[in-house]
Amino acid sequence: MAGRECGFPLTFISPTSVEEELWPHPGTTVSLNCTLQVPGSCNGSVTWLKDGKAAAYTGQDTVWNGFNSSVKFLSSVLDVNLTNEEDYGRFTCQLQNASASFTLHKAEKAGHIAAVAFALCAFAVLVISIILYIKCRLNVNLWYRDKYGDPEINDGRLxxxxxxxxxxxxxxxxxxxxxxxxxxxxxxxxxxxxxxxxxxxxxxxxxxxxxxxxxxxxxxxxxxxxxxxxxxxxxxxxxxxxxxxxxxxxxxxxxxxxxxxxxxxxxxxxxxxxxxxxxxxxxxxxxxxxxxxxxxxxxxLPRKISLSEGKGDPQIQCQDDKDPMLTVNNEAADLDPDGDLGVRRSFYKTPPPRIAPVTRVPDREPADVDISDLGSRNYSARADYYCLVTEPDL
Structure with missing residues (x-):
């Protein structure tokens, strides 16, 4: 930012930096002050450019002398009315080959109305949240408990x-x-x-x-x-x-x-x-x-769970309602999966055929009971329901 036609570098007093950025609000007027310290023999004038082109604006130039005749100050103030988008941009003031720039950015207009509206909205959201919490907190807690709570089953409670x-x-x-x-x-x-x-x-x-x-x-x-x-x-x-x-x-x-x-x-x-x-x-x-x-x-109270249709108590449903003590191999397929409570055939049938009376025969000695499979029976599955009695207990 220096020019040597006047004998020594030109110094900008304002703006303090070569590039200065401003954010004025629409509808306002901003004054761009470009002030330089120049030699007393320099008679040049400050020109303004808008986005690199000659601006339609004219600055108000002012010249005053320094402490001695060898130095003087040259000031140019440009007033810009910000009425539309075209008024924003980069304004450059230059003297010979020294220049400085003001960049005007559009800023949103803020005021008390926006602040009050934001405060009212925040207060309304807070009030609605409190009301919803008071009205719906129990429903939300019940939904969460019913979905993720402990069902407390298989604890032996009746x-x-x-x-x-x-x-x-x-x-x-x-x-x-x-x-x-x-x-x-x-x-x-x-x-x-x-x-x-x-x-x-x-x-x-x-x-x-x-x-x-x-x-x-x-x-x-x-x-x-x-x-x-x-x-x-x-x-x-x-x-x-x-x-x-x-x-x-x-x-x-x-x-x-x-x-x-x-x-x-x-x-x-x-x-x-x-x-x-x-x-x-x-x-x-x-x-x-x-x-x-x-x-x-x-x-x-504890969480309640609804079992699938046809399912019984989850603690005994794996038994298929079949007593494993009376089953030789409890892993074999159950011929009657519905158990004693199931109804697989109609109650209403034709009467059974009449059977002729059997002539009584003399009593014979009872056949021996087959006890070869007793060792393979499962006696531990329902130890809480059955008690095995030994001879000393009789």
């Missing part, structure tokens, strides 16, 4: 839940006419109902331990009538911790209209152990099958 309730009028109707039909008939769960005192003494009975151990979950209908039982009135705290020991994450169902009447000790125990138990509130709108009560209860 029931999905052990239900303890008080044999009062309200509790009995709720358990037998609402809770049981909904879970068993609609969702396929198997419940064990017990209206006896869950902990009649300080130690649980053997029958209670057996029934609870046969169930995957423990459900307690915690009503005012339930708390009026003798073991609840005498020492509910110890009984409560016994229940936590008997079942992992027990489920307590509390009636909304009785919640305020519950003793303070009971409410404190339930609230202080929320991580180790599940408390559900039965409300007036909980009767609907689509209510949150049933969704939360299903989430607390």
């Amino acid at each position: 029931f999905d839940a052990y239900v303890s309730f008080c044999p009062s009028n309200i509790d009995t109707k709720f358990t037998n006419f609402i809770l049981k039909p909904q879970l068993e008939n609609r969702y396929g769960y198997k419940l064990h109902l017990d209206e006896q005192s869950l902990l009649p003494s300080t130690e649980p009975s053997a029958e209670l331990l057996m029934n609870v151990s046969r169930s995957r979950r423990l459900i307690v209908v915690l009503s005012m009538a339930y708390l009026e039982q003798e073991w609840c009135q005498s020492n509910f705290r110890d009984g409560f911790f016994r229940l936590l020991e008997l079942s992992q994450t027990p489920i307590f169902i509390v009636f909304e209209n009785q919640h305020r009447e519950l003793p303070a000790e009971v409410i404190h125990l339930l609230n202080s152990h929320k991580g180790t138990l599940k408390m559900l509130m039965w409300k007036t709108n909980s009767v609907s099958p689509a209510s949150e009560f049933w969704k939360e209860l299903r989430l607390a």
Whole structure:
């Protein structure tokens, strides 16, 4: 950027760099200031180029002297009105063989309207997300549990839940006419109902331990009538911790209209152990099958799987309903794959032909029983169903 016709190099004061880039907004006016330090004997003028061609713009030239007569300053200011696309580009100011350039890029017009609109959209998305989460979180959790959850089969349990309730009028109707039909008939769960005192003494009975151990979950209908039982009135705290020991994450169902009447000790125990138990509130709108009560209860219960049609219990379906103890080679093809329960022939047949009576013959000694194949029989397949008796036991 130097020219030597004036005796020494020309120096640009503005712009500070040979190439300067600007991003003005459409509809504005930008002033391009080109200022040079030239010798006092130089009488040239600054010319402007647009994209390498002579520009239709004319700059306002200004000249002033320096500290001594040997130096002066030459300034040219070009005002560009940015009204359309053609007004953007590369503007070059030059004096003799020295030049500097301004490159104007189009910038999007930003303002408060765009910022406010973006903030409103973000707030609307946040509100909608919260509403969808509140409305659909249980459905999403149920879908995920039903697809990827643990089915809890082959664990030796006979029931999905052990239900303890008080044999009062309200509790009995709720358990037998609402809770049981909904879970068993609609969702396929198997419940064990017990209206006896869950902990009649300080130690649980053997029958209670057996029934609870046969169930995957423990459900307690915690009503005012339930708390009026003798073991609840005498020492509910110890009984409560016994229940936590008997079942992992027990489920307590509390009636909304009785919640305020519950003793303070009971409410404190339930609230202080929320991580180790599940408390559900039965409300007036909980009767609907689509209510949150049933969704939360299903989430607390084990996942149910539907077996293919014609399949039985997955723990015994490989046996083909054929007793392997009575089969010489249990790997051989089963002549009757439907087993004892199958119906392969019609019940309604013609009566069998009449057989003439057989003349009684004198008794003969019974033939010897063939026991040569006893060693090949499979006695271990159903050891939990059969008990072999030896002679010393007789």
